[in-house]
Amino acid sequence: MTDTLTIRRPDDWHVHLRDGDMLKAVAPYTARVFGRGLIMPNLAPPVTTRKAARAYRDRIVAATGDSGFTPLMSCYLTDDAKAGDIAEGFKDGTFAAVKLYPAGATTNSTDGVTDISNVTGVLERMQQIGMPLLVHGEVTNPAVDIFDREAAFIERVLDPLLGDFPGLKVVFEHVTTSEAVAYVRDKASQVGATITAHHLLINRSDIFRGGIRPHLYCLPVAKREKHRLALRQAATSGEACFFLGTDTAPHAVSAKEAACGCAGIFTAPTALELYATVFDEEGALDKLEAFASLNGAAFYGLEPNPGSVTLSRSEAVVPETVAAGDGESVSPFMAGESCGWTVASG
Ligand code: NCD
Numbered sequence: 001m002t003d004t005l006t007i008r009r010p011d012d013w014h015v016h017l018r019d020g021d022m023l024k025a026v027a028p029y030t031a032r033v034f035g036r037g038l039i040m041p042n043l044a045p046p047v048t049t050r051k052a053a054r055a056y057r058d059r060i061v062a063a064t065g066d067s068g069f070t071p072l073m074s075c076y077l078t079d080d081a082k083a084g085d086i087a088e089g090f091k092d093g094t095f096a097a098v099k100l101y102p103a104g105a106t107t108n109s110t111d112g113v114t115d116i117s118n119v120t121g122v123l124e125r126m127q128q129i130g131m132p133l134l135v136h137g138e139v140t141n142p143a144v145d146i147f148d149r150e151a152a153f154i155e156r157v158l159d160p161l162l163g164d165f166p167g168l169k170v171v172f173e174h175v176t177t178s179e180a181v182a183y184v185r186d187k188a189s190q191v192g193a194t195i196t197a198h199h200l201l202i203n204r205s206d207i208f209r210g211g212i213r214p215h216l217y218c219l220p221v222a223k224r225e226k227h228r229l230a231l232r233q234a235a236t237s238g239e240a241c242f243f244l245g246t247d248t249a250p251h252a253v254s255a256k257e258a259a260c261g262c263a264g265i266f267t268a269p270t271a272l273e274l275y276a277t278v279f280d281e282e283g284a285l286d287k288l289e290a291f292a293s294l295n296g297a298a299f300y301g302l303e304p305n306p307g308s309v310t311l312s313r314s315e316a317v318v319p320e321t322v323a324a325g326d327g328e329s330v331s332p333f334m335a336g337e338s339c340g341w342t343v344a345s346g
């Protein structure tokens with residue numbers, strides 16, 4: 001039995017680091033193990049310009065100290081986005097990608113895109129220059145059942161989009177369904193997908209286990225068990241189109257434990273450990289490096305990180321809470337529970 005595992009330093013291709021005191025509190029957890037993080041731009045106000053992205057990047061670098069962590073910035077796409085500024089930002093290294101939030105789909109998405117037809121000029125330019133589009137893949141029509149919104153997005157939005165832009169590189173973010181897994185496989189030359197640790201660990205019944213559990217609520221919401229199993233199979237397959245993106249999304253406890261609680265699960269304190277536990281359970285520890293450290297970098301046309309991280313099979317207890325300034329705290333995923341792997345050194 002393998003008791004230690006050394007892999008190239010991994011990357012997190014989908015991470016919310018927030019800002020201010022929260023940024024200072026959570027960023028070190030991501031920087032502890034990940035070499036790079038693709039930073040989501042859904043601040044309030046969102047990161048829509050090169051200037052805002054550079055300033056945010058500087059704040060992240062300050063919050064992660066001498067860890068060696070490199071934040072890669074994404075641009076929040078709005079109906080009136082300018083193709084020129086976005087393309088310049090890609091060429092000068094400010095932006096690694098553009099993030100499409102359908103308006104109203106999730107946290108801080110009110111400024112998102114109301115109709116894809118409003119951004120065709122930007123998408124054309126991105127296709128020309130090879131700039132990836134990251135999609136939050138859920139339709140927002142309230143008449144569509146929340147558990148069906150990802151599958152509906154494939155049919156109604158994503159498939160037509162790929163038909164119109166056959167050269168556009170797309171990441172289907174935080175996939176949660178067997179439909180999304182099958183679709184990404186089918187389009188693997190053009191489309192990649194991130195998979196979170198929590199969607200590999202919980203299904204929709206877990207959200208209601210013994211009572212309502214706000215810290216297990218995120219978007220896209222966890223689905224039926226058969227979908228969780230499809231995600232586990234995809235993540236551990238080694239296939240190049242699937243890669244690590246935690247979607248760690250901290251919210252203050254007061255915002256989660258509320259009559260209308262925010263969506264988002266904070267996995268950063270033990271993210272890599274949780275993935276390792278899943279890969280171990282699936283008998284696929286030999287595939288963890290591809291998923292965590294190689295496939296995403298290759299999709300983005302980057303070299304894998306130098307250096308490595310060593311994990312060991314020993315119980316690690318997830319912290320109960322993380323202080324986030326101003327008397328606020330954040331509750332990590334599986335707070336107080338243990339997972340089977342620990343990061344031994346990096
Ligand atoms: C994210 C957040 O809180 O910013 N929430 C979530 O449930 N995943 C936004 C997102 O990625 O949908």
Ligand code: ZN
Pocket residue numbers: 014016040247249
């Ligand atoms: Zn996210």
